[in-house]
Amino acid sequence: MSAARLPSEIRPVLDNGIPAVLVTCSADGTPNTTVISQVYYVDETHAALSFQFFSKTIQNVRENPRAYVSVSDIAGHAYWALHLEFERSETEGPIFEAMEMQIEAIASMTGMKGIFKLKAADIYRVISAKKNIGERIPLSELTRESGAACGA
Numbered sequence: 001m002s003a004a005r006l007p008s009e010i011r012p013v014l015d016n017g018i019p020a021v022l023v024t025c026s027a028d029g030t031p032n033t034t035v036i037s038q039v040y041y042v043d044e045t046h047a048a049l050s051f052q053f054f055s056k057t058i059q060n061v062r063e064n065p066r067a068y069v070s071v072s073d074i075a076g077h078a079y080w081a082l083h084l085e086f087e088r089s090e091t092e093g094p095i096f097e098a099m100e101m102q103i104e105a106i107a108s109m110t111g112m113k114g115i116f117k118l119k120a121a122d123i124y125r126v127i128s129a130k131k132n133i134g135e136r137i138p139l140s141e142l143t144r145e146s147g148a149a150c151g152a
Contacts, residue, residue: 003045004128010080013073014041022049023068024060032056039071039082040099042123047084048095050103051120061086067124078133084124096121 019035026032034057038050049069051058061067065086072079090096100118 004126005044006041006047006082006126006129007131009131010071010129011041013071013076013080014039014047016072016074018072018074020049020072021070022057024057025064025066026060027063032060036069037103038099039069040095040102040121042095045126046087046123047082047126048090048099048121048123049084050099050118051089051122052103052118061122066127073131076133078131081128081130081132083127083129085127087123087125089120089122091120095123 019037020039021033022036023031023033036050037052038048040048040050042048047069049067067084067086069082069084070079071082096118099121103118
């Protein structure tokens with residue numbers, strides 16, 4: 001499957017500091033939803049997700065590399081649905097260092113300094129990116145998109 005391109009208008013949304021919702025699925029299709037601190041623009045066809053706490057998510061990604069992430073565009077009253085496929089984890093280098101600095105800033109601003117610690121920058125290939133207009137994610141949309149992340 002070829003990679004999709006991230007539109008330029010998503011860059012400020014990824015930089016807005018608002019946590020994102022990540023859905024992964026186990027090999028048997030059982031979904032797991034978690035909130036992540038950061039979705040980082042790597043290039044036109046890749047995004048990095050902050051790996052901090054979640055062992056179930058990592059287990060799922062090892063069993064099934066597809067994931068769905070929803071990022072909020074508060075100013076535009078929209079959200080973006082990104083379908084992703086895991087490629088690799090980075091624990092050093094420019095992407096990891098940039099994400100680590102942003103995580104430290106988020107932790108400092110939220111009173112969570114010393115609790116938020118970036119373990120890795122997980123690099124995902126973008127399968128699709130869709131902008132959805134509306135103030136919040138309708139439950140039916142999240143359910144449909146989660147099913148897509150699980151390969152349903």
